[in-house]
Amino acid sequence: xxxxxxxxxxxxxxxxxxxxxAIGVTRQTILxxxxxxxxxxLDLAFRIARRFDVSVEDVxxxxxxxxxxxxx
Amino acid sequence: xxxxxxxxxxxxxxxxxxxxxxxxxxIHNPFVIETAFILAILAIWYARKNVTDLIDDERSAKINEQxxxxxxxxxxxxxxxxxxxxxxxxxxxxxxxxxxxxVRPPEALGPRMMGYFxxxxxxxxxxxxxxxxxxxARKYGDWETDEE
Numbered sequence: 162x163x164x165x166x167x168x169x170x171x172x173x174x175x176x177x178x179x180x181x182x183a184i185g186v187t188r189q190t191i192l193x194x195x196x197x198x199x200x201x202x203l204d205l206a207f208r209i210a211r212r213f214d215v216s217v218e219d220v221x222x223x224x225x226x227x228x229x230x231x232x233x
Numbered sequence: 234x235x236x237x238x239x240x241x242x243x244x245x246x247x248x249x250x251x252x253x254x255x256x257x258x259x260i261h262n263p264f265v266i267e268t269a270f271i272l273a274i275l276a277i278w279y280a281r282k283n284v285t286d287l288i289d290d291e292r293s294a295k296i297n298e299q300x301x302x303x304x305x306x307x308x309x310x311x312x313x314x315x316x317x318x319x320x321x322x323x324x325x326x327x328x329x330x331x332x333x334x335x336v337r338p339p340e341a342l343g344p345r346m347m348g349y350f351x352x353x354x355x356x357x358x359x360x361x362x363x364x365x366x367x368x369x370a371r372k373y374g375d376w377e378t379d380e381e
């Protein structure tokens with residue numbers, strides 16, 4: 162799962178601490194999400210997206226693994 | 234209540250429990266420490282509810298949950314292994330041909346040894362929990378640093 166939280170934070174001039182306080186989590190959680198160490202729940206993903214007034218898909222992108230197709 | 238006051242309170246409760254444990258041993262009354270332990274847990278739980286500056290978000294809940302699950306997995310394996318051995322002693326079947334008078338083999342795990350084993354298990358669980366807690370905290374980015 163990739164995300165653009167850092168980009169949106171920069172656009173809204175928010176620090177990790179500001180965003181964390183706005184959505185009720187710790188700064189460490191924001192940092193972990195940004196670095197891809199932690200995948201947030203749907204609820205938290207929506208709260209983050211709402212804070213930036215965008216949709217969840219704008220902030221989070223699902224990395225679909227390339228599927229292998231058997232060709233005879 | 235502030236976070237640091239809470240930690241201080243937990244430390245004081247732990248010391249009080251230690252003193253009560255010793256007192257309980259001296260007067261040969263286990264109910265003192267048992268009651269004190271339950272009351273201490275209730276006091277810590279109530280104090281934790283009133284901490285204002287400790288944010289418990291979903292990531293920390295997940296770290297806790299994972300650490301507890303892993304600790305219990307190890308606990309069940311050890312506990313079952315020990316219990317099987319204990320049950321084997323209860324189900325003592327004399328070998329044939331029977332010898333008279335029947336001599337029961339000495340118990341490998343007497344009540345005293347069981348007490349030590351339980352104490353050891355308790356200590357092991359605490360260390361395992363702390364170990365797993367550190368592992369999952371690391372995994373979910375607790376000690377990550379940023380340029381901010």
